[in-house]
Amino acid sequence: MLAKHITVIGALVAASSTVQAQDISITIENLQHDGGFFFTPFWVGVHDGSFDTYSGGEPSSNFPGLEALAEEGDTGPFSTSFASITGGVGRDTTILEMGGDGHPTLAPGESASAVLDVSDPLTNRYFSYASMIIPSNDLFVANGNPFAHELFDAGGNFNGPVEILIFGRDVVDNGTEVNDAFGGAAFSANGGAGVDENGLLRDFFTDLGPDSQYLASFIGSDTATGDTITAAFSPDKAIARITVVPAPGAIGILAGGILIGARRRRR
Template identity: 30%
Template sequence: MMNFNRLGRQAAVTCGLLMIPSVVSAVQIRVTVENLAPANSVSLAPLRFGFSNGTFDSFDNNAPAFLLGQPDISQAPIVTIAEGGSGSTWFPAFQAAEPNANLGSVFDAAFPPITPGEINSAVFEVDPTNQFFTFGTMVVPSNDHFLGNASPTRYQVFDGSGNLILPTIVESASLIWDAGSETQDPANAAFLPGGVNDNRVNENNPVTFNFSNLQAFNGLVTAAGYTFDSSLLAADTPVLRVSFEVVPEPSSLLLGGLALVGLAAARTRRTA
């Protein structure tokens, strides 16, 4: 059976920040995750993310995914995402760098990997002064492939006044990263029946863009029951869409309803 320990069904983490009336108030944001990949191609582990001030640097292109001298490479923040889809060390590292960041996860509660064509969403309380969005999600089947932004300021979701300015992020296959932390081996890969995801062999390469290595899993049956085919992915094939939407608070809806009632009453009085 597939080992889901590192793909784990980790509950969403939110860190709402109380705001005083003189500054922008917290808002409710619906984060929607869509797997745009063709059927029988890649699935996505739970999306781990944070709204932040742009300080936390999750990883860098052509640099090691782990800190030099770190005793356990597999526990480096981006490696826990890349090798198992877990935020177990990524979230604490994010929180340590930015205590006021708003952190969370989006996943399928019944079957955590988000399969091709699937859409999942959740609502989170966000301080819109945390203008930037940083995320990571493992691409499966693989040993250590993932999607995520190397620059913590790449995606600015809010402007300085707290207005939503980035409704959608779309990532293609060419933006799939190889963490360079674990050697390619289907026997140790996630999302394959019989694969033991907790087994790994250090690779010690830098993080680079590389989706072509996924061909190592061609013809293998995934935990979702479909046979994987990497030939369905071209560099420009969309694989992930993340969307943001401000959700009106119930009080706002109530005030709007009362305003409409008042307007209707006023019109009634004028025609009486």
């Protein structure tokens, strides 16, 4: 079949600095096969280590914007929180996949890329990401350790290429909505109404309990885009890959904007 490879070039205008700004190219790949789960647009950011996407065992409300991302795939509030916590110094963007179906989700076999202006590699040394798993009620992937992915050393030198493999065991339950494939799961055709959970952030595959068949319960159901889920992922399954490399140059940079281009590849 034809799988879409979408390039999204987002950039921010760097502030004046004695340190030369550096652009990085970020590529997200959904490694699942046809019939697997999707990702919402990936939020990505570079910062000084002060931004924590989440911490297990705490309520999601401790991390402004996370609930909207985990339940609806909305990165806007999360980006606002990032700007506030990093004092406007950090740089972030949302990587969209806008293919022929008109939907921004990242389907199995698809990839999306963005070029981001780091501004100051002496300060914005660390990389973070977050994206919702769909269909689901409130499952997401993100790095819980803000220092986990050091793109630049203390001298501002790039440590890459940097490759981040995301496994099923890395999926996080936001703890804000009961896991029920027929109870308001986002981007699912199953329908139903979501039920507040009032729980804590936790690794999804740890102590599954009543959730042991949650992912499998989506098999045979359709997504909002009309695709049918035919397979669930396991803890040891690699479900996504993020690759970060220096960008060869700013291509189609728009001040404060996003440029979207597309091509198709056969696989």
